[in-house]
Amino acid sequence: MSTGTHEYAADPRNADILISLNGRLVPRAEAVVSVFDSGFILGDGVWEGLRVVDGGIAFLDEHLDRLFEGAKALDMEIGLSRDELTARLYECLEANGMTDHVHIRLMVTRGEKATPYQDPRITIGPPTVVIIPEYKEPTPEVTKNGVRLFTVHVRRTAPDMQDQKINSHSKLNCIQACIQATKAGADEGLMLDPDGCVATCNSTHFFIVRKGELWTSDGTYCLGGITRGNVLTVSRNAGIPTFEKRFSLVDVYGADEAFVTGTFAGLVPVVEVDGRTIGDGKRADDGDAAGPVTRRLRTLYKDYARASAKRAS
Incomplete structure (x- = not known):
């Protein structure tokens, strides 16, 4: 099925990727968040799509600028400094042995809530930070x-x-x-x-x-x-x-x-x-x-x- 500009050929290597979930590297099938997470309940979070090129992440500083600016506009803590978040990105890539032809989805939500409700004041957990790297190229x-x-x-x-x-x-x-x-x-x-x-x-x-x-x-x-x-x-x-x-x-x-x-x-x-x-x-x-x-x-x-x-x- 066509997916427009995001159409890609499936890569079997993605079945065995490790995903960074709040700093833990877990297999794809085990990368889960709580049903009380702000992102699941309300879509309360920010994200970035990143490209890995020749072992580096293209335009990383610009992407982090946008991520942190968006979080500030939402009055949401990311819980990591830029350097810490950068280190976590590269840790995930290194664990997967990835150096090129990779697309990363970096997601940060406000965290887990005490009950399903929009008010940020009932958030009881730290921010949820997820890094999903996949071998993915446009067709x-x-x-x-x-x-x-x-x-x-x-x-x-x-x-x-x-x-x-x-x-x-x-x-x-x-x-x-x-x-x-x-x-x-x-x-x-x-x-x-x-x-x-x-x-x-x-x-x-x-x-x-x-x-x-x-x-x-x-x-x-x-x-x-x-x-x-x-x-x-x-x-x-x-x-x-x-x-x-x-x-x-x-x-x-x-x-x-x-x-x-x-x-x-x-x-x-x-x-x-x-x-x-x-x-x-x-x-x-x-x-x-x-x-x-x-x-x-x-x-x-x-x-x-x-x-x-x-x-x-």
Whole structure:
């Protein structure tokens, strides 16, 4: 079954991975938390997705910045310093003998509660910190053939509602968007802001190329994506006119190229939005659906990620 930009080939090695659960390394089948955990009861927590490249974790400092900032916004303790959390990440990787082609899900919840209720004051345990490393790579078919998007009715909320800057466990609006896009036969949902301008996708960030310029949303209604920010950096460094701005679906339908970004798959071309073919629909000689600007940025981003990978000290 297709899972859009997160489609991957199953790897049998993942059956025997060790998962870090509050500092203990336990087999996958034994990695469990209490039914009273804040994350299970309420989605009360923050998380990060990380890529392991050549023995290092790409853009680790930026991911930890976002994790700790989100926890502070939720008035939630992580219970570990940045150095301690970094050491725990590498301890888990070393225990599994992992050095490359690995995706990590780092999750922190407020901890165990005395009873199922939302008030943080009835939390009775320390924060729950889980690290799940898996051998996981995007399928070549997705990165080569691209994805199709469908504009969903579920909107991104304003900062005075649920602030989209927090990478929280509470992702119901994104799940609803994903379901609607799937029902429409698309790979992922394109989400608008409260005024009807393009914001982001349900699990990735969205970019278009128009007349040699790179556009993405102004960022008000989307997560501060690490890959998003780094693509903007490499684009500007390459001299490509790059803009964070508000734009509409009319701009999208008339774009020369489009792509989405995320930690897992990097840059993935978008070939269709709401039944409209993006650009001229032509492919490169090797069958790659990505346009010339997207291909250039994909290469620049991969080099940038490899150079940034922070290794254990």
